Amino acid sequence: MSHQTHRHNREGPCHFSLMSLSAIKRLLLVALPLLMLWALVLWAGGWL
Known part of the structure; x- marks a missing residue:
């Protein structure tokens, strides 16, 4: 089973x-x- 690590983008979030x-x-x-x-x-309360 291969496990791929999560890598963050260095240029942004x-x-x-x-x-x-x-x-x-x-x-x-x-x-x-x-x-x-x-x-x-308001609609459910009948005010509209």
């Missing part, structure tokens, strides 16, 4: 990083799901 996105994209990535959740709550 190995995994997806929020800090690699622009500030606007980070804000949208956080705000959009929250807005959708609030819309769902």
